[in-house]
Amino acid sequence: MKRIFFLFVELLCVFSVFAQVKVVAHRGYWDVDGSAQNSIRALEMAAEIGCYGSEFDVNITSDGVVVVNHDATINGIRIEDNPYSAIKDVKLKNGEFLPTLAQYLECGSKFPDMQLIFEIKGHKLPENEDRCVDASVAMVKSMGLQERVEWISFSMRVCERIHQLLPKAKVAYLSGNESPLAIKERGLTGIDYNEGVIKKHTEWLDEAHQNQVEVNVWTVDGEEDLTNFANDSRIDIITTNKPVLLQKILEQKNQ
Numbered sequence: 001m002k003r004i005f006f007l008f009v010e011l012l013c014v015f016s017v018f019a020q021v022k023v024v025a026h027r028g029y030w031d032v033d034g035s036a037q038n039s040i041r042a043l044e045m046a047a048e049i050g051c052y053g054s055e056f057d058v059n060i061t062s063d064g065v066v067v068v069n070h071d072a073t074i075n076g077i078r079i080e081d082n083p084y085s086a087i088k089d090v091k092l093k094n095g096e097f098l099p100t101l102a103q104y105l106e107c108g109s110k111f112p113d114m115q116l117i118f119e120i121k122g123h124k125l126p127e128n129e130d131r132c133v134d135a136s137v138a139m140v141k142s143m144g145l146q147e148r149v150e151w152i153s154f155s156m157r158v159c160e161r162i163h164q165l166l167p168k169a170k171v172a173y174l175s176g177n178e179s180p181l182a183i184k185e186r187g188l189t190g191i192d193y194n195e196g197v198i199k200k201h202t203e204w205l206d207e208a209h210q211n212q213v214e215v216n217v218w219t220v221d222g223e224e225d226l227t228n229f230a231n232d233s234r235i236d237i238i239t240t241n242k243p244v245l246l247q248k249i250l251e252q253k254n255q
């Protein structure tokens, strides 16, 4: 009887570890000296602190170079309307040059234990979104990183194109206006919604899990919200600017 009890306790431990929420650093781990949002250093630091994944954003230039940047413009220059030569000398806040996707993935390939949470931004022109998807997918394939990349986008056009090109890839939609079932029917694998949307549509959490749709919530930075989401077993991933704080909350939870 005692052995059965301990086996039961062990199983509970295994399942509680299995159910642990995953920590994704939003734009890398940048809230620290020497780092900057979407910098190579932020990617390295997310790996150094042991995040499950590091998120980053990309846009494509008029001549087909995919660059890592959150906004559609940098220093007032619209990326999709300009050649790479117009932005290649722009520096980030930590002194790094604006990273290209090739440079970024080369760095990411050195950290096999961390997933690359790859956001393709919406572009002004749909054909530029298509070019950005095609160039990004081609580069990920050529570097053999298909298993390491999880794709996200606010653009359903982008999500569906990635799914067409890489049917086995994880693809999650960001805009928050479709139910998990609708996402599954499109062939996508996850919802990655703003914390306000998740709080408003708690019924989607059960629906997601009944349909094997992964749930990622962004961008959660407050201690109370991080704790509440970390304690909700229906949340699979939390994307945060405060990955170290979330890790501490998870450590305390497991003590």
Ligand code: MG
Pocket (backbone or CB within 6 Å): 055, 056, 057, 119
């Ligand atoms: Mg992003």
